[in-house]
Amino acid sequence: MEEKKAHESVRAVERALEILLAFRPGDKSLTVAELLTRVNLSRPTLYRLLNTLEQAGFLASSGEPQRFHLGSSVAQLAHVWLSDQRIAELAQPVLQGLRDATSETVALFVPDGTYRLCVAELESNQPLSFRRGVGYREKLVRGASGRSILSQMNLSTEELRGYLVEPGQDLSALVSDMERIRAEGFGTSHHELIEGAVAVAAPFFNGANQVAGSLCIFGPSVRVDEPRVAQFGALLNAATAELSRLLGKKNF
Incomplete structure (x- = not known):
């Protein structure tokens, strides 16, 4: 059971990094629909990870439809x-x-x-x-x-x-x-x-x-x-x- 949880945690990190790396030079922001074309994730999983990344400051969102852009935590790492x-x-x-x-x-x-x-x-x-x-x-x-x-x-x-x-x-x-x-x-x-x-x-x-x-x-x-x-x-x-x-x- 513990091994399964550890594997799931690692997989969640891999998926979150996949989302961040989906942003390319020139991308000011991306919608969920645009992200779904770049990552191999289901819509519910994508929404869950987007929410987690936003809470941690790695992403921020605005507008309707909702658009996501890289957040202050990414800027801190870049600095x-x-x-x-x-x-x-x-x-x-x-x-x-x-x-x-x-x-x-x-x-x-x-x-x-x-x-x-x-x-x-x-x-x-x-x-x-x-x-x-x-x-x-x-x-x-x-x-x-x-x-x-x-x-x-x-x-x-x-x-x-x-x-x-x-x-x-x-x-x-x-x-x-x-x-x-x-x-x-x-x-x-x-x-x-x-x-x-x-x-x-x-x-x-x-x-x-x-x-x-x-x-x-x-x-x-x-x-x-x-x-x-x-x-x-x-x-x-x-x-x-x-x-x-x-x-x-x-x-x-």
Whole structure:
């Protein structure tokens, strides 16, 4: 019974997405009759899903006959997506400068709830290198790029628990690492997510002086020794200051 309910719930989501994706460039609004020509749904099912989508703000309707258009929730998602794309576009010269200076893979991450999301990456040209790829998503508490963001979010101890991979995880090591990142301006991780990889990352900020993401340099431990970690940290501090400036951050 539970499995059947779960399947029905997934199917309902698929049908709702089918309705949203039925809207094409140039469609200001669509009637139920027009939607029925684009989705493989019965009229009662379509009406039920249209009502649900309207209540959630993904659609809005007006007129007689009733016409549906995309709602404010779609605009909110578009704003989030476009904001990430704008950051990635602005960061390209900064990322290029970091890769030229280090010859290692560099990436840009933005927060995504309790996760971080890679929205830009320039891969090292060296034979031995690491990459994650645009779209890679990982918990903020894991890795230098995630903890660099987390360190600037001013979370209480209880709020921080909601970011843990495991509810019973000891917070002391995480809190200590976040304090170190705030003191030095960058964080590091060794062999944490990829065996043999070292990552160095630093946070950047938007015009409201809120953390907007992190820049990360990562490469194999045979090349990224402690002197290079210090060098990468200094480069990242300069790069994140420049990117923060481009995003409107003021120096107080």
